[in-house]
Amino acid sequence: MPINGATKDGNHHAAGKGGTSLSLRGSKALTPFSPYIQAVNDAKADQWSPTNPDGYFLMATAESVLSFDLIHEKIRNCREVPATVGLYGNFRGGERLRNAIARMMQRTFMGVEVNPSHICISSGVTAVLDLFFFAACNPGEGCLIPAPYFPAFDNDMAIRNEVIPIPVQPGNTQTYIPTAAEMEDAVVEAAKQGINARMLLITNPGNPLGTLYPEATLKELLLWAVNRGLHVLSDEIYANSKFGVSVDEFVSLEKVASNAVKENLLSAELVAELVHTAYGMSKDFGMNGFRVGCLHTKSKDLLEFWQNMGMFAAVSNDTQHALAIMLEDELFVDSYVAENNRRLKNSYELLTRSLEMAKLKYMPACAAMFCWLDLRTLLTESTFKAEVCLWKEILDECRIVLTPGEACHYAEPGYFRVCYASMPPNQLQMACNRLAKFVEKKRRKRKAPEIACQQD
Ligand SMILES: Cc1ncc(COP(=O)(O)O)c(C=O)c1O
Numbered sequence: 001m002p003i004n005g006a007t008k009d010g011n012h013h014a015a016g017k018g019g020t021s022l023s024l025r026g027s028k029a030l031t032p033f034s035p036y037i038q039a040v041n042d043a044k045a046d047q048w049s050p051t052n053p054d055g056y057f058l059m060a061t062a063e064s065v066l067s068f069d070l071i072h073e074k075i076r077n078c079r080e081v082p083a084t085v086g087l088y089g090n091f092r093g094g095e096r097l098r099n100a101i102a103r104m105m106q107r108t109f110m111g112v113e114v115n116p117s118h119i120c121i122s123s124g125v126t127a128v129l130d131l132f133f134f135a136a137c138n139p140g141e142g143c144l145i146p147a148p149y150f151p152a153f154d155n156d157m158a159i160r161n162e163v164i165p166i167p168v169q170p171g172n173t174q175t176y177i178p179t180a181a182e183m184e185d186a187v188v189e190a191a192k193q194g195i196n197a198r199m200l201l202i203t204n205p206g207n208p209l210g211t212l213y214p215e216a217t218l219k220e221l222l223l224w225a226v227n228r229g230l231h232v233l234s235d236e237i238y239a240n241s242k243f244g245v246s247v248d249e250f251v252s253l254e255k256v257a258s259n260a261v262k263e264n265l266l267s268a269e270l271v272a273e274l275v276h277t278a279y280g281m282s283k284d285f286g287m288n289g290f291r292v293g294c295l296h297t298k299s300k301d302l303l304e305f306w307q308n309m310g311m312f313a314a315v316s317n318d319t320q321h322a323l324a325i326m327l328e329d330e331l332f333v334d335s336y337v338a339e340n341n342r343r344l345k346n347s348y349e350l351l352t353r354s355l356e357m358a359k360l361k362y363m364p365a366c367a368a369m370f371c372w373l374d375l376r377t378l379l380t381e382s383t384f385k386a387e388v389c390l391w392k393e394i395l396d397e398c399r400i401v402l403t404p405g406e407a408c409h410y411a412e413p414g415y416f417r418v419c420y421a422s423m424p425p426n427q428l429q430m431a432c433n434r435l436a437k438f439v440e441k442k443r444r445k446r447k448a449p450e451i452a453c454q455q456d
Contacts, residue, residue, distance in 0.1 A: 025162075033155045034407040036060060036391070043401045048427060057423060057431035060401040062150075062207060064286040064369055064421035066343040070336050071285055071326075078325035085317040091310030092303070093121025093294065097320040100327035101294055105279055107330070108337060109239040110296075111255040118298050120306040121320070125237050125280040125293035126156060127313035132276070132295060133161040135305045136231050141198040142166045142190050144230075146178040148372070148408035148415070150207040166190050166197060167409035176209055176363070177217050180224035187228070199231035205238040205250065208408050208417035209372050210365025212242070215251045222256055226266050226274050233276045237293070240284035240337050243345035244366030253277055254296065272298035281323065283369065284340065290319055344369060344421060347428055351420040354432035358439050369421035373402070376414030378442055387413040393442075398434040 020027045032038060043056035092098070098116040106114040122128050137143065139162035145153060147167035157163035168186045170176040187197045200221065204213045218234075225232045234253035242250055257275045260266040280293030292315050297303065327333060351371055355362050361374040379386040384406045391404045394416075405415035420428055 025159075029159050033159060034151050036151075036401070036404055036407055039395055039401050043395075043399075048399075048423075048430070054399060056395075056399045056401055057427065057434070058401050059419050059422060059431065060403040060417070061422055062283065062369060062419055063288055064283065064340075064344070065423060066286065066347060066421050067336065067340040068286045070339065071287060074326055074329075074332055074336075075322055078322040080321065080325070081318060082321060085321060087317070089314070089317050089320070091308070091314050092306045093119060093310075093315065094317060094320045094324070097121060097315075097324040097327075098294075100324040101279075104327045104330075104333060105296070108333065109236065109250065110252045110277075112252070112258045114254075114296065118296055118303070120295045120297065120303065120310060121315055122293055122295070122306075122310060122313040123291040123315050124282060124288075124313075125235065125278050126152070127291075128278050128280070128293045128295045129153070129156040129233075129235075130160050131306065131309055131313060132233060132278075132302075133157045133163045134309070135302055137161065137163045137198045140164065140195070142195040144168055144183055144186055144197055144200045145409075146170065146176075146202060148176075148208050148405060148410035148417075149201075150203060150235075151403065151407040151409075153201065163198070164190075164195055165409070166195070167411075169411045173412070176206075176211070177214065178221065179217075180220045183221065183224060197230065199233060200225045201233050201235065202253070203235040203237075204253070205236075205241065205367035206370075207238065207368055208370045208403065209363055210368040210370040211363070212246055212248045212250050212367055214248045215256060218251060218253055218256045219260065222253065222260060222275070223265060226270055229274070231274050231276065233278060235278045237278060237280045237283050238368040239279065241341065241344055241369060242367045243341040243348065244364075246366035250367065273301075274299075276302070284337065286340075290323065291315060292319065292323060347420045347425055350425055350428055351418065351432060354429070354436060358432075358436040360439060369419055371418045371420060373416045373418050374414065375416055376412075378439065379414045382413055384413045390414075391416065394435070394438065398431075398438045400431055400434060 040060050043058050046055050048055035048057050098119045098121060102114040102116040102119050122131060133156060142164045143157055144166045147169050149167065154165055157165055166186055168178060168182050170178055171182055190197050222232060236252055239250060253275065254277050257271045261268045261271055276295060276297040278293060278295055281287040281290055348365065352362065363372040365371055375390060378390055387404055387406055391402060394400050394402060403417035408417060
């Protein structure tokens with residue numbers, strides 16, 4: 001048999017188990033990280049529009065269309081094309097954009113001085129996480145993540161980098177606020193299974209909850225993780241989307257770490273090596289398609305690593321240039337952020353008013369673009385099989401795509417993530433009406449005998 005499985009006639013035999021010629025890691029990535037992704041893709045091709053009134057409402061994608069009119073108008077006026085855009089740039093990001101992003105982060109949410117030389121720019125936070133996991137963790141090591149969490153993290157860590165996600169369930173199911181003791185238990189449990197926990201990943205403001213971590217919680221988790229020698233990465237991609245009333249103010253992990261150093265609770269060297277923050281343009285600025293994200297780190301090794309490996313996920317110089325010009329306009333940034341938050345608030349209130357009218361429970365949110373919906377009372381039983389059935393009924397009958405709680409690794413069945421910013425308010429109202437009608441019908445049917453759910 002010739003090498004590479006080529007037969008005499010020159011054809012190639014499918015090498016993998018399932019008849020694929022791809023590598024083991026390539027074949028693992030053939031199926032989406034979660035089954036609901038297929039429904040998202042199908043629904044995208046058949047979305048609601050005035051000419052497709054029975055089309056789907058896609059509420060499972062973390063995308064905001066609410067303020068893109070403002071960005072669109074602005075960015076068109078920022079499009080200069082300097083002669084240097086045709087050349088390779090710095091693979092940690094060009095100086096002008098690193099300066100502009102650093103200044104914007106410092107001014108708008110980080111609360112500490114941000115040195116542009118600590119910024120690494122890549123094509124979205126997805127790419128930032130991919131490179132980070134590659135650099136910081138060995139294959140087979142674990143990453144602690146408070147659950148419920150953003151489903152695509154599984155893609156970034158497990159599928160791309162063979163890092164094992166360790167979801168940590170909240171002891172407090174009212175606030176979902178994690179504790180260091182819960183993290184410690186998870187580390188011990190993972191070790192029993194031969195998994196070495198290497199890092200902690202937190203998302204603040206949260207996806208899928210749309211809530212903020214109290215400063216005291218951030219401090220508790222930070223001190224615990226750093227003293228245990230773990231990397232801590234805070235994904236703050238929603239840091240400029242805060243619109244609601246909450247007991248807690250948003251505080252960046254960088255600020256908490258800087259205070260811990262000032263109070264002599266942690267050494268500056270350890271913090272520089274182990275504490276990192278991710279930010280991106282996809283959410284707060286509704287610029288998913290531009291593919292721009294960044295890592296803030298003081299780790300010399302990580303910065304050096306990015307200089308070499310950043311090329312795999314570099315942002316085009318053309319995009320960098322336009323974005324830098326946009327972010328340098330501080331008046332624009334400030335008025336955009338304020339207006340975007342006003343629009344997020346408006347949509348959130350529209351959604352929650354409808355949920356309340358339909359007597360549906362949800363976790364109150366104050367940030368990001370999600371609502372964590374509690375549909376436990378509509379389950380036929382408290383199992384993930386029943387959750388899938390309900391999710392499918394909502395998909396088929398309401399033609400609404402939601403993210404099931406199981407995909408967010410939440411331990412209790414019956415919760416769903418709703419993204420309310422992925423459509424304008426008039427469409428959101430229609431989606432809410434469909435959902436309310438469905439719930440009413442379902443409750444009426446409840447009184448009649450149950451019909452078993454068909455799962456294919
Ligand atoms: C918490 C979180 N991190 C990262 C990402 C990925 O964003 P990007 O478009 O920058 O890759 C998302 C997108 O939904 C997210 O919600």
